[in-house]
Amino acid sequence: MLRVLIVDESQERALDLCQGVAAAGHLVAAVLPDAAELAKRVQEIQPDAVLINTDSPSRDTLEHLATLDRDYPRPVIVFSGDDDESIIRRAMRAGVAAYVVDGLVPERVESLMKVAVARFEEFQSLRKERDDAERKLSDRIAVDRAKGILMKARGLTEDEAYHALRKLAMERGRRIGEVAQDVIESAKLLIG
CATH class of the missing domain: 3.40.50.2300 (Response regulator)
Structure with missing residues (x-):
């Protein structure tokens, strides 16, 4: 109901x-x-x-x-x-x-509601997939930028920079993209 x-x-x-x-x-x-x-x-x-x-x-x-x-x-x-x-x-x-x-036509309300709910749920699913894809792309870009910052500032290889970000994310219980964004913001403060 x-x-x-x-x-x-x-x-x-x-x-x-x-x-x-x-x-x-x-x-x-x-x-x-x-x-x-x-x-x-x-x-x-x-x-x-x-x-x-x-x-x-x-x-x-x-x-x-x-x-x-x-x-x-x-x-x-x-x-x-x-x-x-x-x-x-x-x-x-x-x-x-x-x-x-x-x-x-009141008799058609039930079938129309079923169609509308199904279409709405499908659209919401597509919207969620799109949002997830956009977040993943944004995270990937942030991770690449943060790796570059760490490589330059600490003389790390790309793999070392990625593992440093990953370790920090696991320690803080956050997504790697969020930690990468923190590194980027911190670098902006330090560099100006």
């Missing part, structure tokens, strides 16, 4: 969406009339997913969705009557997992 936050400016449509969520076996955590302060509300309410029903997502709504995706990522489904390709693309870039055109 998922806790779902619903955003809809129309109370009547929100009620239909609430019924669709309940019929799918999920819990409606809250209903908001608009996406203003969406990230803040998600932080407070802690829903598992967000469903937005709108005639057309406004620029403000898309900005709120981008902030949500950056700060408190959640699966987001947008039901909209607007099939403008540029709006759909902006919504997807803002972190929307599913964009459904031509309104809401």
Whole structure:
């Protein structure tokens, strides 16, 4: 069972969406009339997913969705009557997992939520892989720079410099990239 936050400016449509969520076996955590302060509300309410029903997502709504995706990522489904390709693309870039055109059919909520959650989880996995790869590259660059500093300052070979960094990292219980960055920062202080 998922806790779902619903955003809809129309109370009547929100009620239909609430019924669709309940019929799918999920819990409606809250209903908001608009996406203003969406990230803040998600932080407070802690829903598992967000469903937005709108005639057309406004620029403000898309900005709120981008902030949500950056700060408190959640699966987001947008039901909209607007099939403008540029709006759909902006919504997807803002972190929307599913964009459904031509309104809401309450009977389809469950399958749409499954698709949105699966797509969200896959995207989060890809994002984590990208972040890990960027961190590893950054660490590798820092290690190479720190090795160069140690080789020059202490007259070490490349292997000796690497082993000195590795030993220091193990002694401090930190990643070698973090220790290398400390060496670089220390060298900046000493050299100027």
